[in-house]
Amino acid sequence: MSTQELVYFIDLGGTLVFAISGWLAASKKQMDPFGASVIAFITAVGGGTLRDLLIGSQPVGWMVDQNYLLMIAGGIGLGFLFKRYLEKLRKTMFLFDSIGIGLFTILGIEKTLSFGLTPVIAVMMGTVSAVFGGVLRDTLANEVPLIFRQEIYATACLTGGILFLVLGQFNVNVDVRIILTVIYIIALRIVSVKYKWSFPTIK
Amino acid sequence: MSTQELVYFIDLGGTLVFAISGWLAASKKQMDPFGASVIAFITAVGGGTLRDLLIGSQPVGWMVDQNYLLMIAGGIGLGFLFKRYLEKLRKTMFLFDSIGIGLFTILGIEKTLSFGLTPVIAVMMGTVSAVFGGVLRDTLANEVPLIFRQEIYATACLTGGILFLVLGQFNVNVDVRIILTVIYIIALRIVSVKYKWSFPTIK
Amino acid sequence: MSTQELVYFIDLGGTLVFAISGWLAASKKQMDPFGASVIAFITAVGGGTLRDLLIGSQPVGWMVDQNYLLMIAGGIGLGFLFKRYLEKLRKTMFLFDSIGIGLFTILGIEKTLSFGLTPVIAVMMGTVSAVFGGVLRDTLANEVPLIFRQEIYATACLTGGILFLVLGQFNVNVDVRIILTVIYIIALRIVSVKYKWSFPTIK
Numbered sequence: 001m002s003t004q005e006l007v008y009f010i011d012l013g014g015t016l017v018f019a020i021s022g023w024l025a026a027s028k029k030q031m032d033p034f035g036a037s038v039i040a041f042i043t044a045v046g047g048g049t050l051r052d053l054l055i056g057s058q059p060v061g062w063m064v065d066q067n068y069l070l071m072i073a074g075g076i077g078l079g080f081l082f083k084r085y086l087e088k089l090r091k092t093m094f095l096f097d098s099i100g101i102g103l104f105t106i107l108g109i110e111k112t113l114s115f116g117l118t119p120v121i122a123v124m125m126g127t128v129s130a131v132f133g134g135v136l137r138d139t140l141a142n143e144v145p146l147i148f149r150q151e152i153y154a155t156a157c158l159t160g161g162i163l164f165l166v167l168g169q170f171n172v173n174v175d176v177r178i179i180l181t182v183i184y185i186i187a188l189r190i191v192s193v194k195y196k197w198s199f200p201t202i203k
Numbered sequence: 204m205s206t207q208e209l210v211y212f213i214d215l216g217g218t219l220v221f222a223i224s225g226w227l228a229a230s231k232k233q234m235d236p237f238g239a240s241v242i243a244f245i246t247a248v249g250g251g252t253l254r255d256l257l258i259g260s261q262p263v264g265w266m267v268d269q270n271y272l273l274m275i276a277g278g279i280g281l282g283f284l285f286k287r288y289l290e291k292l293r294k295t296m297f298l299f300d301s302i303g304i305g306l307f308t309i310l311g312i313e314k315t316l317s318f319g320l321t322p323v324i325a326v327m328m329g330t331v332s333a334v335f336g337g338v339l340r341d342t343l344a345n346e347v348p349l350i351f352r353q354e355i356y357a358t359a360c361l362t363g364g365i366l367f368l369v370l371g372q373f374n375v376n377v378d379v380r381i382i383l384t385v386i387y388i389i390a391l392r393i394v395s396v397k398y399k400w401s402f403p404t405i406k
Numbered sequence: 407m408s409t410q411e412l413v414y415f416i417d418l419g420g421t422l423v424f425a426i427s428g429w430l431a432a433s434k435k436q437m438d439p440f441g442a443s444v445i446a447f448i449t450a451v452g453g454g455t456l457r458d459l460l461i462g463s464q465p466v467g468w469m470v471d472q473n474y475l476l477m478i479a480g481g482i483g484l485g486f487l488f489k490r491y492l493e494k495l496r497k498t499m500f501l502f503d504s505i506g507i508g509l510f511t512i513l514g515i516e517k518t519l520s521f522g523l524t525p526v527i528a529v530m531m532g533t534v535s536a537v538f539g540g541v542l543r544d545t546l547a548n549e550v551p552l553i554f555r556q557e558i559y560a561t562a563c564l565t566g567g568i569l570f571l572v573l574g575q576f577n578v579n580v581d582v583r584i585i586l587t588v589i590y591i592i593a594l595r596i597v598s599v600k601y602k603w604s605f606p607t608i609k
Contacts, residue, residue: 030404034358049257054455056464058259063324121469155440201436235606237561252460261462266527 003175011107012071014100018133019044019075020086021097025141027083037076039140044072046133051108051125055115098156098189101130102182105157106164123161130157152192160185206378214310215274217303221336222247222278223289224300228344230286240279242343247275249336254311254328258318301359301392304333305385308360309367326364333360355395363388409581417513418477420506424539425450425481426492427503431547433489443482445546450478452539457514457531461521504562504595507536508588511563512570529567536563558598566591 022043026036045062052060062068079086086093108129112122131154164181172180191197225246229239248265255263265271282289289296311332315325334357367384375383394400428449432442451468458466468474485492492499514535518528537560570587578586597603 032401032404038357053256053459054464054466054469058257059318059320059324060257063257063320066321066323069323115465117465117469118472120472120475121465154444198438201438241560256459261460262521262523262527263460266460266523269524269526272526 003178006175007103007107007178010099010103012067013096014103015044015068015071016075016078017093017096017100019072020079021093022133022137023076023079024083024087025137027079029141033080036079039137040076040079041072042140043133043137044068044075046136047104047129047131048108048133050132051111051129054128055112055117055125057111057115094189095186098186099182101153101157102160102185103178104130105161105185106178106181109161109164119165123158123165126161126164127154127157130154152188152197156185156188156192159188206381209378210306210310210381213302213306215270216299217306218247218271218274219278219281220296220299220303222275223282224296224337225340226279226282227286227290228340230282232344236283239282242340243279243282244275245343246336246340247271247278249339250307250332250334251311251336253335254314254332257331258315258320258328260314260318297392298389301389302385304356304360305363305388306381307333308364308388309381309384312364312367322368326361326368329364330357330360333357355391355400359388359391359395362391409584412581413509413513413584416505416509418473419502420509421450421474421477422481422484423499423502423506425478426485427499427540428543429482429485430489430493431543433485435547439486442485445543446482446485447478448546449539449543450474450481452542453510453535453537454514454539456538457517457535460534461518461523461531463517463521500595501592504592505588507559507563508566508591509584510536511567511591512584512587515567515570525571529564529571532567533560533563536560558594558603562591562594562598565594 019040022040023036025043026039031039045060045068048062049060052058062072105126108126109122111129112125113119117125134153160181163184164177167177167180168174222243225243226239228246229242234242248263248271251265252263255261265275308329311329312325314332315328316322320328337356363384366387367380370380370383371377425446428446429442431449432445437445451466451474454468455466458464468478511532514532515528518531519525523531540559566587569590570583573583573586574580
C-alpha cells in the first residue's frame, strides 16, 4: 500500500470517528435521529469544508468522493447501534479522535500547499480542518466549544503541523513524518489532560 | 409560459415568502427595522447561498439577478405594512412556506445536478437550499431552529427531493413532477402537524 | 504615495485596529491567549472573508498577502502588552474603529465592482466587509452583536457607501471621495452616540 493510499484510508477512518463523536454528542442532548445525523455529518465534514471554501477548492471534498458519505453513514449506524458501548470506550475514542485530528491536520496542510499557498497559511488551514468540525458540533449541541475551554486541543494541531513541515525540511520520509506528527499530537494531548495543562486566562 | 419561466416565477415567490417570514420572526423579538431587514434578507437567501458556496457557483445567485433583491424588498415592505394581518394568516403562510420549501428543494437539486454532482448530493443540496435560511432565521432570532425541534420539516424536503428524482427516472413530465413533489411536501407537513408526528428522541 | 498605496496602508491599519478590538473583547471574557488570538483574527478578517466567498475571490484575501497576518499578530501583541492602556483610550479606539469601517466599506465596494457586480450589491458587500468581523467577535464573545443593538453602525456603512458611489458619479477625485466618506461615517457615529439616535423597535 502506498503512502497516498494509507493517508486516504486513514482520512476515511478520521471521518468515521468524527461522525461517531458528533452522533454521541447529539444523543446526549436528546435530539431526534435526524438532528443527530445532521450534527454527525457536520462534525465529520465541517473542518474540511471550511478549508475548501477558503482556499477555493469547490465543489468541496465530500461532494466529489462518495466514500466520505459512506463513512458518515457508517459512523451514524455504529453510533445508533452501539451507543452505550461506545460511550464506555472513552480512552479508545480519545485515541481515535487524536489520530483523526492529526491526520486531518496533515491532509489540510498538504491540500493547502498544493494550491500554492504559504506554509504559514497551510498550518492554519490544517488546524482549521482538524478542529472546526468539533467547534460546530459543540456549538450546535449548545456547549462552549472545546477549543475555547481549557484543553490544549488546537495548539496540538498547530504545533504538530509545524513539526510536520519542519521534518520535511530535513528530508524525512513522508511516512515517518506522518507517524511522528500523529504520535506527537497524541502524546501532547495525553500529557496535557493528565497534568491538566492549560493556558492561564488573560488578566 | 414555459416550465423554466414558471419555476423562475415561483422561485421569486418563495423568496418573497421567506423574506416575510424572516421579518415576522424578527419583529416578534422587538428588533429595529434595520436588524429585521437583515434577518428577512438572510432567511430568503441563506439556503441558496450556502448551496452555491458548496458547489462553487459564485458570485452567488442573488448577486447576479436583481429580481431577488426586489422580492426581498417587497417582502420587507409587506411585512412592515401588513404585519398584524399577515400574522393572522397562519394557514396561508404555512401553505406558501410549504410551496416555497418544495420549490427551493427542486431548484437546488436541478442546480446541483447541472454542476455534474451525484443525485445523492443533489438531494442534500436541495434540502440545504430549502431549510438553511430558516435555520439562520431561528438562530438569529434566538430560537432553537425548527429543524432541530419536533416537526418533520427537513425530512419532507429530503423525501420530496427523492420523489422528484425517482419520478424523473420514469420519464414523468417535469411540470407534473414539480406539482407532485410540492403536493407531497405540503401533504406530509399538514399530516405531520395534525397528527403531531415526530421522531422519538434517542435513548 | 499613490491613492492605491494609501488605501492599502490604511486597510492594513484597519486590520490592526480590528485585531486589537477582538483581543480586548475576548480578554474581558477571561479567555486564554489562544482563544483570544482566534477571536482577534476572526474579527480582523471575518468581513473580508465573507465578501470574498460570496463574490468568488479565492483563495481569500488574507491568504495571499502576508502583511495582513503580520498586522493581526501586531494587534494581538499590542493588545497583550498594552491592554490596560488601550482600554482607557476609548475615544481613540472609537475613532480608529470608525476609520476602519469606513475604509473597509470603500475597499469592499471597489473589489465587488471589479468583479462586474452592480453598485447595489457593491454597497451591500462593502457593509458586510466592514461589519461582519464585529458581528462574529460579539457572537463568539457571547454578546448580542452591536449591529442588532441600538447604535447606528451598519447604517453608517450603507449610507457612507452610497455617498462614495454618488460622489463618483459627479467625477469627484477618489482621494477626496475616500476622505469625505470616512468623515461622514465618523460624524454620523459621533452624532448618533451623542444624541442616542436609534431606530424605534417594530410594534
